[in-house]
Amino acid sequence: MAGKIITISSGKGGVGKTTATANLGLSLAILGKRVTCIDADIGLRNLDVMLGLENRIVYDIINFIEGRCRFRQALVRDKRFPELYMMAAAQTRDKNSITVEDMTKVAREAAEISDFVLIDSPAGIEHGFRYAVAPADLVLIVTNPEVTAVRDADRVIGLLEAEELAPAQLILNRYKPELVRRNEMLDPDTVIDLLAIDLIGIVPEDDKVFGAGNQGRPVALDEHSRAGKAFRNIGRRLTGEDVPFEALRKQTFIQRLFGSR
């Protein structure tokens, strides 16, 4: 049976799509799943660096599409998990080098050898977004608790609905519990309410994410990282496990009054 194709998208740039793709790839691999991560951000590839695989790339997605290599040759295997693969974006080309049909073909082929195919979508709602979501069975929308990011997420949700593309679920990233407690940041309930979309996970702001990007070792591999744990929980939810949402639980009035933490 072909694996599930999941596209990670956002509308707004820089909210954590690539971070989420890398971490969910590892989280699913930790659970013993066969995973292929595809970098669809042609011209601005980053997934290779986040996964720490940049030195092992031989061919990229465009090479495969143009028939210069076989499918397997375009995959880079992660040494940590032999069943985790990445397909790199081409760095010196632009998004017009790929069609919706190309991307769909690549994703379907990856799904043949994987339980999960994760596609790291480019920012925006133009062509790059369109080819990235076209083959998806599920779209994970990453947003931050900020008015601008949520607004862009809403645009993406609206487009997916209007064009009857895949169902969408929300990842709320860079959540700062302390700021929410002080009533300075949008709270998760408000965001989910306004977007009227299912939540799959809340990922807290975590300084370790920054270092992880530098080292090519995503926080999902770090036992002590709070963001890592949140990503691992999302991974488990993707496999169908029922993992309760701890961070979402609302504070009681008394807790709020006394600012308990």
Added chain:
Amino acid sequence: MKLLDLFRRKKKSGQYIAAQRLRLVLTHDRANISPGMLEVLKDEIIAVISKHLDIDTENVVVNLTEDNRRTRLVADIPILTNRARKAEVRSKKGAPGKT
């Protein structure tokens, strides 16, 4: 700190303001109508209805409402009945009997 201050602060919190602005922006984005356009629409609605009915133009409210991603344009247009007209005349005269 007084309890009242506590509530007032909550109302003006960054979180509250962000939520209100977000709600408004999403509503207008989804309906694809700007706040300014809504005003134009309101004036045109008043003009059309006024041709047929005597309405209280001062108190017309035209708003977008949002319910589970479904947007509605809601217009509340008070019609001037005889009774409403009398009440208006009375209030303009400055409520006699009350000093």
